[in-house]
Amino acid sequence: MTFAAALAAELRASGPMPLARAMQLANAHYYATAHALGPGGDFVTAPEVSQMFGELIGAWATDLWVRAGQPADAALVELGPGRGTLMADLLRVAALAGWHPPVHLVETSPSLRRQQAARVPGATFHDRIDTLPGDGPLIVIANEFLDALPITQFVAAGAGWTVRHVVAGPAGLAFQDVEPVKLAFVPESIRDAEDGSIYERNFAAEQVVAALARRLSAQGGAALVIDYGHEGPALGDTLQAIHKGVFADPLAVLGDGDLTAHVDFAACRAAARRAAPVLVLGPVNQGAFLMALGLRQRADRLKAAASLDLRAALESQVARLAGAAAMGRLFKVMALVGSGWPWPAGFPTVEG
Ligand code: SAH
Numbered sequence: 432m433t434f435a436a437a438l439a440a441e442l443r444a445s446g447p448m449p450l451a452r453a454m455q456l457a458n459a460h461y462y463a464t465a466h467a468l469g470p471g472g473d474f475v476t477a478p479e480v481s482q483m484f485g486e487l488i489g490a491w492a493t494d495l496w497v498r499a500g501q502p503a504d505a506a507l508v509e510l511g512p513g514r515g516t517l518m519a520d521l522l523r524v525a526a527l528a529g530w531h532p533p534v535h536l537v538e539t540s541p542s543l544r545r546q547q548a549a550r551v552p553g554a555t556f557h558d559r560i561d562t563l564p565g566d567g568p569l570i571v572i573a574n575e576f577l578d579a580l581p582i583t584q585f586v587a588a589g590a591g592w593t594v595r596h597v598v599a600g601p602a603g604l605a606f607q608d609v610e611p612v613k614l615a616f617v618p619e620s621i622r623d624a625e626d627g628s629i630y631e632r633n634f635a636a637e638q639v640v641a642a643l644a645r646r647l648s649a650q651g652g653a654a655l656v657i658d659y660g661h662e663g664p665a666l667g668d669t670l671q672a673i674h675k676g677v678f679a680d681p682l683a684v685l686g687d688g689d690l691t692a693h694v695d696f697a698a699c700r701a702a703a704r705r706a707a708p709v710l711v712l713g714p715v716n717q718g719a720f721l722m723a724l725g726l727r728q729r730a731d732r733l734k735a736a737a738s739l740d741l742r743a744a745l746e747s748q749v750a751r752l753a754g755a756a757a758m759g760r761l762f763k764v765m766a767l768v769g770s771g772w773p774w775p776a777g778f779p780t781v782e783g
Pocket of ligand 1: 458462468476477478479510511512513514517537538539540543558573574575576579580
């Protein structure tokens, strides 16, 4: 039985389930089936496009650690490390500077944990960020992690707003908007939107960012959050599913496709600032960020020793990571910086 069919059977008995809960269950199921990422998988993330991505993030992290005075107790953390590719590429660069930090990976999927352990020997695994070390600075990387966390969709209905739920309909899973909600959840600027308008909130992502802010402010360090998204508050349904490399109806492929939503960077920034006195930088476009870190120079360096085919491949990787029509503009980079830590590379020198 597919995940969607099993959920439909359950909902027939138990009634509507909030979209956020359904998305959480579906993605937990999905990521536990090892073929999501990488060559032949459903989708290709930046570290899987090119080794240069993880290398530049490695240069970013190592530079920060060096300028912070090379604290011996600093640890590296990655949230949702996928196949472990980014961390493996990052650690090669760190090692060039003589930095061999302990690595902590926050990952819930058992099959992805196995792949990560193979690429990053010696890493310590965590189900949640709560169990990360509580002493010493943390340098945290999260690429395409927040977009996979469950969103709540508020839907305008008459004078109020409702919450989107998933129900079992005659033809399978369907959406149903129930329960009037407290208007305080919906920002005043969009409260009068026309019926059917959708306002999304990713409470899980906001909680993660707030928890990181508290950690960095107490322990020192910095976090780099990279994802696709926008600066809200905005109206619109951004829930999307990718199944076997193509966009699909989220409910039709629930649990068998990758379910994500745009990250609202403004909401995340506000959550961080509410939580602790951290510096919040960006978001800046991924293309500009990678170019500032030396993507062009790194590609030229690799090309100098490469075959003709490989040179063309490296050029197309640069275009995919940084080109405005590919990932360069849609994907954005935000940093949180703890007390007393240096200004990280790749961000303009004023706070966003
Ligand atoms: N960062 C990787 C993978 C992105 S896919 C890359 O860029 O290639 C999302 C990752 O987050 C997967 O590793 C998935 O298993 C993990 N993940 C999703 N939800 C999670 C949760 N609630 N807790 C921990 N890990 C989660």
